Amino acid sequence: MIPIPAFQPPDFSAPHLAAAPAVRSGPAPADGVAPSGFHATSNHPEYVHLGGGRWVLAPESRMDALLVLKGEGVEVVEQRRVKKGDQVVLGRSENGEEGILVYCDGFGDRACDEAEKFAFRTRGTRETPFSRSYDELYRILRHDREEGYIVWVVGPAVAFDKDSRQAMQGLIESGYCQALLAGNALATHDLEAARFRTGLGQDIYTQALQPFGHCNHLDVINEVRLRGSIRRTIAELELSDGIIYACERCGVPYVLAGSIRDDGPLPEVITDVRQAQDAMREHARRATTVIALATQLHAIAFGNMVPSYRIMADGSVRPVFFYIVDMSEFSADKLANRGSAQARAILTNAQDFVVNLWHNLRPGAAIS
Template sequence: MGFQLPNFNHPDFTLPQFVESPQAKLVPSPKDKVAPEQYHATTIFPEYFKIGGQWLLAKESRMDCVAVYENGEIVIRESRRLKQGDLVVIGRTEDASEGIYVHTAGFASEDSNPLETFAFRQGRSRETAYSRDYDSLYELLRHEREHGYITWVLGPACAFDHDSRTAFSKLVQNGYVSALLAGNALATHDLEAAYLKTALGQDIYTQKSQPNGHYNHIDTINRVRLHGSIPAFIEKEQVKDGIIYSCVKKQVPFVLVGSIRDDGPLPEVYSDVYAGQDAMRQCVKKSTTVICMATTLHSIATGNMTPSFRVLPDGTVRPIYYYCVDISEFSVNKLKDRGSLGVKTIVTNVQDFVVNISKGLGLE
C-alpha cells in the first residue's frame, strides 16, 4: 500500500471548554527584544489562540518562542526579534482556560493502545531492534522525495569513511537530500577526502595515517580560502566526488555554522551564531522530515527549531518526521530531554546507517 500520511484531527471547538473560553490576552512588548511579563512560551505542538471569537492556529511554530498577533494571524517569533509594541499573547495555561490551547493529540491514531503495565525493552537503546525503523524510513524517504522536504543534519563522522561518504553522496544525487545542515568539520573533512583522500590525515578507506597527515585538513581549508569559495575550489581543483561536491552539483543548499573550536574556517561557514541560526531556520521552515546523524549540538539546535507539524500551502496539517541517529545513547536521549519529544531515535554507527539507507533505497 505504500507510505501514507496520518490524518490530522483538529480540536472540536464546539465543546464547552472552547466555547466558554475567554479571548487570549494580548499585551504590547515593552521594548525591542523583550516580551511582556507572563508571556506564553510555545511548544513543538500545534497551538491555537482565541482571537475575535475565532481559534487561530499558529502555522509556523518553534519551541521557546512567543506568539504575536499581527495582520489577523498568529506569528511565532523569537524574543530577539520582538519590536516594541508587538502584541504578545500572555498566559501560562494550555487547556483553553486563557484562550490558549496546545493540541498534543492531533495525529493520534484511533487504534493505538496504551502500553502494557509491565513490558521489556520499551526504551530505545543499542539493544533495540531497528529493522522496522529502516523499512519505515525507506517508505518515508521515497514519499518525501516526491512530496516533502528532507533536511539532513550531519556530524563529521559521516565523512570519515569511504563507504558512508559514497552512500550519502548517492542520496544527494538521487534527490533524497533537500538541504544539509552541518558545521565546519563535516565540510572540511569531506573536502579533504576529495582533495587528498584523507580525513584528519587518515586514508578514508584503510584508516592508515599518512605522513604529515595532520596538515591535510588545514591545507584543504587554506586552499579553499585561496579560491574564495567551496564551489570555486571544486571547479579549480577538479574535485569529482563527495558529499559537498554532490550538494554543489545538485544545487542542494547547505548551511555550515561554526563553533569556537573551528580551524579556518571555510569561507561559507557562519561565524555569527545568530546569522547561522537564521540560515538554518530557513531550511527547517520547509522541512517535513529531519534526520540528524552524529552531532549532539547541531541535533539539539535543529530540534529546538523544529515543531512536530507543518501546515502545507493548501492548509493541510501534516507531521514532521524527526530522526536522531548516534552511536551514543546519551546523545539521542539528550535531544529528547531538551524538548524534542517527537524524535525517533536510532542508536547505531552512523556510517553503517547511511550505507543501509542507500542500499535499502536501491542506490547501490
C-alpha cells in the same frame, strides 16, 4: 502505504473549549523584550482563541518562541525579533483556560502528558529494535523526495569512511536531500577526502595514518581560503566526489554553522551565531523530514527550531518526522530532554546507517 497520517483537529465544540475566553495579549515594552507572563511556544500544534469561537493554528511554530497577534492571525516570533509595541500573547496554561490550546493528539500519537503538555527532561533511556524504524524511514523518504523537504543535519563522521561518504553522495544525487546543515568539520574533512583520500590524516578506506596526514585538512582549508569559495576550489582542483561536491553539483543548499574551535574556517562557514540560526531557520520552516546524524549540538539546535507539524500549501496539516541517529542513547535522550519529544532514535554507527539507507533507496533497490 505512505506513513503520513491525516491530522484530526480539536473538537472546539467541547465544553471547555466552547467556553474558553479570547486570548489576552500585552505590548512588548522594548525591542527584543517580552511583556511579563508571555506564552512560550512548544513544537506541538498550538491554537489561540481570537474570540467568537474563532481558533487559529499558529503557523511555522518552534519551541521557545513567542506568539504575536497580527491582524486576524498570529505569528510565531523569536524573542530577539519582537518589536516594541507588538501584541504578545499572554498565558501559561495550555488547555484553553486562557484562550491557548497546545494540541498533541492530532496525529493519533497522544504525545502529551495531560499534566504538562510541553516540558523538558521527559524521556528516559530504553532499548529499541530498529527494523520497523528503517522500513518506515524508507517509505517516508521516498514520499518526501517528491512531496516534502528532507533536511540532513550531519556530523563529520560520515566523511571519515569511504563507503558512507559515497552513500551520502548517492542519497544527495538521488534527491533524498533538499538541504544539508553541518559545521566546518564536515565540509573540511569531506573536501580533504576528495583531495587526499584521508579524513584527519587517515586513509578513508583502510584508516591507516598517512605521512604528515595531520596537515591535510589544514591544507584543504588553505586552498579554499586562497580561492575564496568551496565552489571555485572544487572546479580549479577538479575535485569530483563527495558530499559537498554532490550538493554543489545538484544545487542542494548547505548551511555551515561555525563553532569556537573551528580551524580556518572555510569561507562559507557562518561565524555569527545569530546569522547561522537565521540560515538554519529558513530550512526549519520548510522541513518535513529531518535526519540528524552523529552531531549532538547541531541536532539539538535544529530540533529547537523545528515544529512537530507543518501546514502545507493546500491548508492540510502533516507531521514533521525527526530522526536522531547516533551510537549511544545519550544524544537521543539529550535531544528529547531538550523538548524535541517527537524525535525518533535509531541507535547505530553513523557510517552503517548511511550505507544501509543507500542500499535500500538507490535506483534499482527492492522497495520494502
